[in-house]
Amino acid sequence: MSKVRTRFAPSPTGYMHVGNLRTALYAFLTARNAGGDFILRIEDTDQERLVDGAVDIIYNTLKENGLVWDEGPDVGGDYGPYVQSERMGIFKDYAVQLVEKGEAYYCFCTPERLAKLHEEQKAAGEAVGHYDRCCRELPREEVERRLNAGEPYVIRQKMPTEGTTYFDDLIYGRVEVENSELEDQILIKSDGMPTYNFANVVDDHLMGITHVVRGNEYLSSTPKYNLLYAAFGWETPVYIHCPPVMKDAHTKLSKRNGDASYQDLVAQGYLKEAILNYLLLLGWSPKGDEEYFTLDEMIKRWNPAWINKAPAIFDIVKLRAFNAQYINRTSDEEFVKLARPYVESVVKRPINLELLCVNLKPRCEILSDIPARVAFIQEMPEYSIELYRNKKFKTTENDALVALEKLLPALEAVQDWSRQGVYDACAPLVAELGVKAGWLLYPLGIALSGMQATPGGGTDVAAVIGKELTLERMRNAIAKLRAEL
């Protein structure tokens, strides 16, 4: 058996949506799992959708996710060029070959005639759009004559009129259609350029693609592709059609709907490893209960036959959960690197960043959760002294005042201003007062942050923001309580 070769063939639209990334991942895994090659082909022939810098987005997205391609526009290869617009010259000869084999024919029908035809079909209640095969049996001499006269033409595929055509899909099984349903589709347009349907088949064959991995919107067209392979006498590839990634039960995820692209998600503080891992499982499942995989593990475990048939709804809540897990699994050092820009975007004063990050790590699902959690460090928010009331410790504002007044001198005396140092100064008071630690320390957190939920307990916050600021805020908190009680 020949070496497995798969390709990812995106349009450079400037928007890598997660469904595309997933298709790229599946194609990559299908190749790598079999020890085969992964090819990148840029399909840039749709000028309307062409966007500057879009190719770089494709390169960068694949690269930063480790989806390394063996052949592509930038790295070359034996089957180039890998940019479709540079291949435009090669298709017409293949179409002419088919004409000579009697598998295709020249059609001189004008767009006007076709439009009229469609109207008539509509009026008669027939299937709209199907060409009436007017030029299919034109005498050879007439064809020659009109060609020589420079009449505009297209080349159409000659479809069988009876019987059925099928293909076997790895995911969907056998898909069969009546040949009578098939239209004599255009292969070469009047401008001499190939249609997508034609170029795609020729490109895949010329590039030696053995496994075609793509979205299932091509399911209905694939029988026609198989007919093309047969007309040329080429071997058909293994087809792997993937169900779409949905926004909800009715609509696909798309740029048009303003749905988040891969790069949007990264900008929001999702880790690329988490995104890829989530995408892996969106429509595919391994045998077994494990869910967290590195790229290497994905390659080992991959089996394209386990792709699910049904559409999958993209669930941001579950992605957040995956992201939280990935954040939790990073080392402390690594997390500091990730979190630093988010912290420093709002905190401009000196703090114990390492300690803050240790406390932040289990408390954020995505990196962009960070600013709102640490903003209090830069500036105390307005807050109500009602925050001091706590059911669990049965404390009131009055208790808080007592606690803070006890705490202040104890903390003023602390020399070792670390988390442990601060806590050691508080512990004796807990024993002395015969209260729970929370009774004493919960008010501290409020006094230092003006918030009920902080990254870490009172002693953590104190250690993070430093002695000077801690004492200042405690004094302010005591004054506020005295004034408002």
Add this chain to the structure above:
RNA sequence: GCCCCCUUCGUCUAGUGGCCUAGGACGGUGGAUUCUCAGUCCAUAAACAGGGGUUCGAUUCCCCUAGGGGGUGCCA
């Protein structure tokens, strides 16, 4: 209109005729634990679209219905 495809907890899914009193994960709920909140641990509710067959036995096979998606371009 015609053609193709899909349908298991709210969501992602396991399940290929008996192992299913339908499993896991996220989310939900309840509890334990910690100086708040998280995290962690434990427990719990929650699904085979509907109707016919086939079979000793259907989530699994067949048919119909419903719902959904896609295709039907000189777009890709």
